[in-house]
Amino acid sequence: MALVATVVSAQAKILTFAWPAVPAATHYKLMKNPDGGSGFSQVGSNIVSVTVDETIPVHLHDWNNAMYTIDACDALDACISSSVLTTTSLMLNAIGYFKPTNPTANHQMGLRTVMSSDGKVVAVGTNTNEGFVYVFRWSAGPGWTQDTVIQPNKFQYSMAMSGDGNTLALGTSSNSILIYKYTTSWALDETVVSSGSPITFGLRVALSRDGTTLAVGDNNFTGTKGAVYVYRDNGTSWPQLGGDLSASDFAGDTATAASFGQAVALSDNGNTLGVGAIYADTVSVNDAGKAYVYRWSGSVWNEEAILEESDSGSNKRFGSALGFADDGNTLAVGRNSQGGSGSAYVFRFSGTWSQQGGPLVATSGDGEGLGTTIAISSDGNTLVTGSVFEDGSGTGINPPADSFASSAGAAYVFSFSAGNWIQSAYVKSRYTEAGDALGVSVAMSADGQTIGIGSYLDDSNTTGINSTPNDDGSTNQSGALYIY
Template sequence: MSFKSIKLFEFNWDHVEGAIYYRLQENPDGASGFSQIGSDIQYEAGSYILEVPLHSRVNAQYILQACNNHGCSNSDILAVNDPLIDSIGYLKSSDSTEGEYFGGSIALSGDGNTLAVGAPGELLRTENSNPPGTVYIFTRNNLNWTEQASLQASNADKGDYFGHSISLSNDGNKLAIGAHRENSSATGINGDQGNSSFNSFGFGAVYLFSRTSNTWTQQVYIKPSNSDLDDAFGYSVSLSGDGKTLAVGARGEDSSSSGINGDQTSNDHSKSGAVYIFNYNKSNWKQQAYIKAGNTGPNSQFGRSVSLSNDGNTLAVSAPFESSGAKGINSFLPSYSAASSGAVYIFTRPETTWTQQSHIKASNSDKYDLFGSAIHLSSDASTLAVGAIGERSFATGINGNQENNDALDYTGAVYIFVQTNADWVQQSYLKAHNTELNYANGGDIFGFSVSLSENGDTLAVGALGEDSHASGINGDEQDNNAQDSGAIYIYTRSNTTWSKGAYIKSSTTEKNDEFSHSVSLSADGNTLVVGAPGEDSNATGIGGDKKNNGNPNSGAVFIY
């Protein structure tokens, strides 16, 4: 067995005399037993290529059977005892440049065959030299990845941060791109894109692109109904599975209204935040709703993250700087007794009208936890993952001691909530199994990014500040010689019980790579994509030289 290209295991053998065909048997985790992979293999083949989800094959075992009419004989067991570095995909843009921040955002289609990568071009560059941002499209065909397109805004301008947020429809044919510092004061759909009379940034815009055959075109240019300076419209975006419902977060919006479709003109609550829903009907996009928190408060940044269900009828919105002292579900406390503890809100659309269903806080909600730093709602809206990067427990693993706040810095946590009959309950409290605070380097920032599979049974969690120098899968977690290199942790659920999965690093770990800044799982959970916008290689394209650090912060994406 050898490791061949992205997510591929290659099996080679000499023909066994008397064999008519062969069978490949797999024991995926080394414990659940062997079963046949694929159909029978013709005897003259001599090789077989198997595509696998790397994050769940680190303990896999394989047997090749040589078979004829009298039965089958087994080869020795082939065991995976390898960090699988050679099978990890490594993607750069075709025109990789310093400060591009490629991988700052990523979105994977449901089938895992279309990948959008944002390169907002924002890091460590002056405003005058800041490029306008680009989104790159990659597609997989016959197990091979290729770059299909590079997209820019129709009114591209420096410092717009085009590509800071992106979201794909299930089939990968619709793409929403946020540019939260776009500076036109236009409002509504397809307004005046050239209206940039304000010598400032932060109004924000969203661009919708569509793909026909292999050609991408900009379909629509979207602004909110109350576009205003520093609203950061487009800081977060989420498309429904069919691409016909779009949620857009504007974390800097200042209205003091609350609930659905309130007064948009009052700017009395600075950075309270808002979310806008747009709906596609009869060939037109229209704003359907203007959504505020039920307990709107200044500086809550409601809309910092948004996540829609597959059908577009359930919406999760985070407000990581919400400061109420409540804990648990629907326990409203209007006081500001827990600064920046954070909250998540659930909204539903039974038909065409949106209503707030739930207000969710952590079971151990505390000041500065930033609950809602990242969120992801499963496709069927039954499971919600919430990151809280400021949580300070020294607990490790699953359902540890939530009340121990001895870490004093951003170790971080992730909370799992499940919905039954419109009621949400907290199901699990997750920490890294190597929770650590390196007082020289700061916390691990576990929960900076999260992604669920379609059914919510597989979860990937990013820890942006994790410091291990390991590479590949299940390496040495204790070697903290790569500050802020970042890591991904996989968790899986069986019935209602969560278990620890793989510990994942890039194939070329170095300090400040920001690996796990963005993460996305395919619907079936079998493809994992991770962005590392701080990666420094001057390689271009797919599978280039990872070791040359000639392009600081050019960024990279890794596929597992």
């Protein structure tokens, strides 16, 4: 019995292994040494065909060191191994590059990105008066396909998606939130409007993972001070849950809370609310920014905490992006410092809220604009944050850092392990070009194994999944989405 050859190829998030049949073999095993040093172990169950796919987290895979073999085994489970296979050369092919079926100049697809908990449904927003939303869906067999295009015919401020991928909330320029639901197709289910006099109602929206609670930010209400509103689906309508919220609800908060509602986030069950106020003053610093935490008691929203960064400074824009872990006891906060490198922060609740570790900053690349967007896994131990003005010209995962592609953009993945947050990936696009603004939006599956990153100024005129870009000037700023 001999196994003489193995072929490995890649597509979006998938490595495919294939080999010729071995006559004496009754089954095969895919064996993996994830880091080149911890030894080989079996991936999945025994294989009876001569091909197998492995779905991988592209951003966490060790492209330089991971090794594979295919073991051919007889009925007694006596096995021989193929030669060792590496995957370094397949990294870029494993990054999904998504374009719409009709790329159009200045549509800027990727300006907003949201994802279902399992990472198999992704909605991508545009910067158009029609408010086009492209929905991509993964299913066994065809893999990733463009599922539909939602056209609300209203300019779109923001988006949020439920965990099952079947509810989509769109904040629009008409001071209304459009709730779409999916059964066999997407259809408008409800329109939520404010009972007051909003200015930018819907600038930011968040949905609980169960899709029944909606938070809406209006960062310009009452002269840029801002307000937040929460609604809950009762099966027939979306009545407001509690009263209007503003920073003045917090007793003793003497600082001006400007742009309250610039970011909003909800826990899994919708009973914990986070609000960012990027121009809030602290006692000693103007425009430092704050994040506010509320808990729903069953009848009112109780103010629980005001969070500030440990290294506060003016114009730091702390609170520019927020993300809750499922239980509402871990909150990630972005700070996209105006005109410089940004940072992210993680706060944990255990009786009181406290910052976990120091600021999360880029250890490769310049990190400019880091903290603009943020997403965190359901267990609160993996986060991704966009660095939309980062200047590196590299491609893929953890390339050498430089500054040769102005505002090409990047994203950074951080992981919590052994009591510390560490940078686990410096993420660039498959096709890096100056000005593409990768990282303007980010989304993450509940397990942290799939991330989507918007590149809204991508210029290619190609269509579909994993096309080869062609920048002929006809579709400048048509935008793109990358899946890792």
